[in-house]
Amino acid sequence: MSWLEQSDTLSCVLLRLGERRFALAADQVAELVAPSRIFRFAHCTPEIDGVILRRGRVVPVCDVAEKLIGKKLIARRFYLIATRRQGTSFDWIALPVSGDCELIQADLTPPSATDSAHVGGWLSHAGEVIEVLNLAAITPGMISQESESETLQDATPEAQTC
Amino acid sequence: MQPAHAPKHAAPRTEQIILFRCSSEIFAISSSSVQEVRSVDSLAGAETDITGSSVAKVRHAIRRNDKNIYVVNGAIHFGLRPSPASLIFLLRNLRVALLIDGIEKMSTMSRLQALPPAYCHEERHWYRGLTVLDQNVVPVVNPHGFLLQEELMLLDLVTGDADTPMAAAATTSQSGLVP
Numbered sequence: 001m002s003w004l005e006q007s008d009t010l011s012c013v014l015l016r017l018g019e020r021r022f023a024l025a026a027d028q029v030a031e032l033v034a035p036s037r038i039f040r041f042a043h044c045t046p047e048i049d050g051v052i053l054r055r056g057r058v059v060p061v062c063d064v065a066e067k068l069i070g071k072k073l074i075a076r077r078f079y080l081i082a083t084r085r086q087g088t089s090f091d092w093i094a095l096p097v098s099g100d101c102e103l104i105q106a107d108l109t110p111p112s113a114t115d116s117a118h119v120g121g122w123l124s125h126a127g128e129v130i131e132v133l134n135l136a137a138i139t140p141g142m143i144s145q146e147s148e149s150e151t152l153q154d155a156t157p158e159a160q161t162c
Numbered sequence: 163m164q165p166a167h168a169p170k171h172a173a174p175r176t177e178q179i180i181l182f183r184c185s186s187e188i189f190a191i192s193s194s195s196v197q198e199v200r201s202v203d204s205l206a207g208a209e210t211d212i213t214g215s216s217v218a219k220v221r222h223a224i225r226r227n228d229k230n231i232y233v234v235n236g237a238i239h240f241g242l243r244p245s246p247a248s249l250i251f252l253l254r255n256l257r258v259a260l261l262i263d264g265i266e267k268m269s270t271m272s273r274l275q276a277l278p279p280a281y282c283h284e285e286r287h288w289y290r291g292l293t294v295l296d297q298n299v300v301p302v303v304n305p306h307g308f309l310l311q312e313e314l315m316l317l318d319l320v321t322g323d324a325d326t327p328m329a330a331a332a333t334t335s336q337s338g339l340v341p
Contacts, residue, residue: 039299041292042187042240044283051278051292051299058292058299060280084279091279141282152177152274 010108012123012132015080016099017065017073023106023123023132030081030092032101047140052094054081061094064138067118073098084135093139108132174272179293181266181300182251185242188266188300190293191251195305198252199265205250209233215320217313223321224252224259230323233259234308240288258308269295274302 011026033054038061040050049061059081065073076096083090106123111134120134179190209222210230219238223230231252237244247261271293277286287307292299309317317323 041189041299041301042242042288043281043285044241045281045285048280053294053297053299056294058275058278058294060278062280093278093280139280141278141280152175152271 008107009105010121010123010132012104012106013080014102014104014125014130015095015097016101018069018071018098020069021128021130022068023104023125023130024080024082024135025120025132026103028082028084028135030083032078032080033094035076035079035096045140049096052079054092054094057092059092059094061096062139063096064133065096065098067138068133082135084139093135095139176270176272177274179269179271179302180251181269181295182236182249183263183266184236184240185245185263187240187242188298189236189240190269190271190295190300190302191260191305192290192302193268195254196251197254200250200252202248202250202261210321212317212320215317217309217317220309220313220317223317223323229257230318230321231257231259232309232314232317233261235261237261237263239308253305253308256305256308257314258305260308271295271302277301 012023013026013029014021014023036052036054038050038052047062047064047067049063051058051060053059061079063072065071073096075098077099078097078101079094080097080101081092081094083092104125106125109122109124111119111121117137118134119131120137121132123130123132178193180193180196181188181190183189205224209224212221212223212232217232219235220232221235222233224233225231233250235244235247236242237247245263248264249262251260251262253260274291274293276291277289287310288301288304289307290302290304293302294300
């Protein structure tokens with residue numbers, strides 16, 4: 001059962017992207033961290049900026065602002081580290097945000113058929129109607145059942161140099 | 163009375179890797195995957211030019227043991243800006259050689275993390291995973307990801323390397339398609 005089906009009242013984290021605020025279900029949020037060094041390497045997934053290191057884990061950074069507000073964030077104040085679950089597996093993804101985040105309790109309105117895929121629901125807070133994000137729809141990649149890390153090879157014969 | 167033995171702990175598994183440069187980016191490859199490291203100059207004249215292939219990252223082949231070894235340009239493979247290559251890795255048990263800019267250093271990795279699922283395109287073939295060395299994240303390349311089976315078959319067809327079973331299979335396949 002998804003969080004949408006469980007209850008009408010939901011704990012959410014409000015996040016700011018430019019001038020707009022969005023919400024993410026609190027159980028999908030791992031932590032909020034200050035921006036750190038981004039490591040970049042060759043890849044073909046344009047939504048991913050690179051990775052950061054957090055508690056020994058490699059966490060991809062995905063700027064969702066372009067999809068949600070039409071432009072990339074000029075200033076990144078924090079990374080909101082979110083978890084994506086599928087079955088028993090989960091992975092982390094870091095979303096750059098441009099302002100403070102806030103934990104709230106709010107009544108949730110389910111999305112309608114005409115809403116974009118990234119809308120997981122709606123909530124009302126402080127006179128503002130806010131989209132609750134469907135993380136799976138705005139971040140790339142499917143979560144597989146692959147093991148966390150590959151076994152290292154036993155034999156390491158030395159390369160022959162000429 | 164027997165002296166108490168300290169509990170035996172399995173030694174942490176490690177893997178020796180070669181850090182190399184391609185178009186100013188650093189990659190790692192398991193040293194066990196590399197059979198030979200040659201300078202580009204040492205192979206001058208020994209290679210065959212490949213023209214008319216749809217596999218743009220392969221321009222040359224080296225003939226060894228009656229088989230073609232295809233030279234993959236690392237920079238083009240990874241979608242980077244082409245740069246002057248100086249070394250070639252001949253990969254173990256594969257018909258692939260990799261053109262690189264240079265070797266950075268040898269190192270040892272103790273942990274290989276899976277590529278995060280958010281990376282969901284070709285890079286999943288390119289890399290075995292990521293490792294952290296000196297607080298840097300380095301992608302560890304998958305030696306089998308440089309040329310897919312179909313690409314090898316195409317190259318065998320272009321070069322007429324019909325001795326290999328792969329080429330024979332490709333020829334059969336093609337003859338089935340063309341009336």
